[in-house]
Amino acid sequence: MGVFTSLDDPSSTGHEQVVFCQDTQTGLRAIIGIYSTALGPALGGTRFYPYASEEAALADVLDLSRGMAYKNALAGLDLGGGKAVIWGDPDQLKSEPLLRAYGRFVESLNGRYYTACDVGTYVADMDVIARETRFVTGRSVEHGGAGDSSVLTAWGVFQGMRAAAEHVWGAPTLNGRRVGVAGLGKVGKHLTRHLLDDHAEVVATDVDPRAREWVRANHPQVELVDDAAALVAADIDVYAPCALGGALDDDTVPALRAKVVAGAANNQLAHPGIEKLLADRGILYAPDYVVNAGGVIQVADEIEGFNFERARLRATRIYDTTRQILRLADDEGVPPAVAADRLAERRMAEVGRLRTIHLR
Numbered sequence: 001m002g003v004f005t006s007l008d009d010p011s012s013t014g015h016e017q018v019v020f021c022q023d024t025q026t027g028l029r030a031i032i033g034i035y036s037t038a039l040g041p042a043l044g045g046t047r048f049y050p051y052a053s054e055e056a057a058l059a060d061v062l063d064l065s066r067g068m069a070y071k072n073a074l075a076g077l078d079l080g081g082g083k084a085v086i087w088g089d090p091d092q093l094k095s096e097p098l099l100r101a102y103g104r105f106v107e108s109l110n111g112r113y114y115t116a117c118d119v120g121t122y123v124a125d126m127d128v129i130a131r132e133t134r135f136v137t138g139r140s141v142e143h144g145g146a147g148d149s150s151v152l153t154a155w156g157v158f159q160g161m162r163a164a165a166e167h168v169w170g171a172p173t174l175n176g177r178r179v180g181v182a183g184l185g186k187v188g189k190h191l192t193r194h195l196l197d198d199h200a201e202v203v204a205t206d207v208d209p210r211a212r213e214w215v216r217a218n219h220p221q222v223e224l225v226d227d228a229a230a231l232v233a234a235d236i237d238v239y240a241p242c243a244l245g246g247a248l249d250d251d252t253v254p255a256l257r258a259k260v261v262a263g264a265a266n267n268q269l270a271h272p273g274i275e276k277l278l279a280d281r282g283i284l285y286a287p288d289y290v291v292n293a294g295g296v297i298q299v300a301d302e303i304e305g306f307n308f309e310r311a312r313l314r315a316t317r318i319y320d321t322t323r324q325i326l327r328l329a330d331d332e333g334v335p336p337a338v339a340a341d342r343l344a345e346r347r348m349a350e351v352g353r354l355r356t357i358h359l360r
């Protein structure tokens with residue numbers, strides 16, 4: 001999945017629709033990118049970020065919306081891929097009128113795009129946006145929303161990790177394995193609990209002293225190391241990046257001692273080619289957008305009227321999807337990241353085609 005900077009040549013991006021929204025009074029400048037609605041309405045969060053330029057904002061929304069199409073396809077959702085960016089500093093610009101103006105633009109797409117939280121936007125913001133549009137997820141529980149999506153993100157990562165463990169060691173469990181968790185934020189904390197429940201040994205790190213304190217107080221059996229570099233070099237079986245993107249790069253992959261990588265962070269591969277480097281070192285990489293889809297599964301469930309148990313069952317299927325991808329990768333002799341893209345494209349084409357069967 002590349003980075004695009006221009007719509008001059010629409011065939012180079014493949015996006016269906018890109019909408020620029022402006023409201024000068026509130027300072028709103030937003031871009032909504034719809035990559036594909038082959039499987040249903042496009043779903044993806046709104047990133048509120050102080051981009052250096054409009055080109056940078058456009059490049060990000062094109063890249064992210066494409067990624068959502070692949071993620072939603074493999075999550076088994078009847079949803080396409082989209083994403084939005086609001087260009088500006090949320091600390092300076094975010095206001096009720098701005099969010100509501102944005103909500104009206106989302107509404108104007110009449111259900112072709114559903115929004116959700118992303119970097120710089122929170123559950124409370126979705127509740128405000130929802131005062132102007134029906135096409136919003138990630139609202140608070142009090143407003144019929146799914147609440148904190150990290151709950152099922154962590155559950156899904158754990159399921160993907162089980163599938164990877166089975167592929168490498170023959171049993172779908174982390175029992176007795178040493179798992180390194182980099183980042184003890186919302187997802188990392190839940191993941192640590194699932195791993196301990198499964199009788200794994202957990203080694204962890206976080207730059208935030210409060211997160212380290214949380215571990216010491218709640219799970220003293222977890223070993224803490226100084227930083228992510230120490231975790232990469234540690235004697236671990238599984239590495240779970242749960243902090244920022246780009247965790248797997250030209251420095252970390254050669255140093256990594258784990259046999260499996262499965263974590264929540266988005267965009268773990270620092271650049272194309274890293275998936276090959278991992279494969280060459282005999283490290284099984286469970287693609288990030290496959291195993292971290294529990295969050296989007298959780299918020300997507302709001303569209304049907306949120307039911308936690310139904311969403312949890314769907315997120316549990318990340319185990320089956322990861323298994324399928326790892327087998328396909330072996331059969332086709334490609335890294336799992338390539339197999340995942342192929343499977344997503346296949347579902348978009350095969351299921352998307354059914355809409356050509358005319359019903360009325």
Ligand SMILES: NC(=O)c1ccc[n+]([C@@H]2O[C@H](COP(=O)([O-])OP(=O)(O)OC[C@H]3O[C@@H](n4cnc5c(N)ncnc54)[C@H](O)[C@@H]3O)[C@@H](O)[C@H]2O)c1
Binds near residue numbers: 188292
């Ligand atoms: N929350 C979700 O539902 C969800 C869904 C899909 C993907 N993700 C991705 O998973 C990752 C974690 O999400 P989260 O919601 O837990 O975020 P978070 O902000 O709650 O937690 C991130 C944690 O990583 C720590 N961290 C940052 N830099 C670090 C470093 N260099 N070394 C070690 N620790 C570091 C932070 O201190 C923080 O505790 C992010 O990449 C996010 O994009 C989250």
